[in-house]
Amino acid sequence: MITVERLHTSRISLNARVAGKGELVLLLHGITAGAVVWDPVIAELARDHRVVAIDQRGHGSSEHPDTGYTADDYVADVAAVLDELGPARAVVGHSLGGRNAILAGAAMPERIRAVVSVDYAATIEKGVFDSLRTARGAGEGALPDADSVRSAIRARSALLPDDAVERRAEHLFAAADGGYRPLASAAAITQTLETMDVDLAPALGGSTVPMLLIRGSRSPFLSEAAFIRSLWLRHDLFGAVVAGADHFVPEERPAEVTRLIRQFIARN
Numbered sequence: 001m002i003t004v005e006r007l008h009t010s011r012i013s014l015n016a017r018v019a020g021k022g023e024l025v026l027l028l029h030g031i032t033a034g035a036v037v038w039d040p041v042i043a044e045l046a047r048d049h050r051v052v053a054i055d056q057r058g059h060g061s062s063e064h065p066d067t068g069y070t071a072d073d074y075v076a077d078v079a080a081v082l083d084e085l086g087p088a089r090a091v092v093g094h095s096l097g098g099r100n101a102i103l104a105g106a107a108m109p110e111r112i113r114a115v116v117s118v119d120y121a122a123t124i125e126k127g128v129f130d131s132l133r134t135a136r137g138a139g140e141g142a143l144p145d146a147d148s149v150r151s152a153i154r155a156r157s158a159l160l161p162d163d164a165v166e167r168r169a170e171h172l173f174a175a176a177d178g179g180y181r182p183l184a185s186a187a188a189i190t191q192t193l194e195t196m197d198v199d200l201a202p203a204l205g206g207s208t209v210p211m212l213l214i215r216g217s218r219s220p221f222l223s224e225a226a227f228i229r230s231l232w233l234r235h236d237l238f239g240a241v242v243a244g245a246d247h248f249v250p251e252e253r254p255a256e257v258t259r260l261i262r263q264f265i266a267r268n
Helices: 035-045 071-085 096-107 126-137 146-156 162-171 186-194 201-206 224-231 254-267
Strands: 003-008 013-019 024-028 050-054 088-094 115-118 173-176 179-182 211-216 238-242
Touching: 003 071, 013 035, 024 035, 024 071, 024 096, 035 050, 035 162, 035 254, 050 071, 071 088, 071 096, 088 096, 088 254, 096 115, 096 201, 115 254, 126 186, 146 162, 146 179, 162 173, 211 224, 211 254, 224 238, 238 254
Parallel strands: 024 050, 024 088, 088 115, 115 211, 211 238
Antiparallel strands: 003 013, 013 050, 173 179
């Protein structure tokens, strides 16, 4: 059973979804999302691990500081979480969470035994980030009703299954201003996007922590070329492609992602 807990770290208070016992697997979501998107993966991994998924700073029900959304800020939060929970058998991240997982693993090899990054790697093309910032600049505003929320979620990917759409609609939006607004702080998203495209080549190439990179075969975010270039950075990097998935791989193919994580942890 997944329970909701509050992690009061030395830096920030974070909302967490927790299940299972054993060695810690820490899950980090993508930008604008929240810990709840990992629920199907949590349920499976919790059969043999203690699984903790956090709402990262500025997202979900965690604290929303006015500033502090650089990569260093997110990685420092991971360190503060590990101060509370102990070392991690693995840190797994999707999108923004994948970037943060890669950087955290490179910075704390003595505390993180393995890293899995889903649909985020090095050498992502500049145009990808430019498109994200342009889309954000258009603004979302309040959505008038629950059906509009679902439509906005589906607009991000036609491949999201119904249960993933409902999960996001129920847990990642709140009634406000006569409609619904995302729980993620607008300032947090804007500031995160401003500094999102960190050069990950040194972290991927120089880290000693075992790392698995997972890509959705139809991803518009992590191109096949960027994925391959990233794998070339280190001879012992593992790579896997999930057929038929786009950027939202953990929500579209949770069983496949769980299988890949479990196999990778067992090998390393």
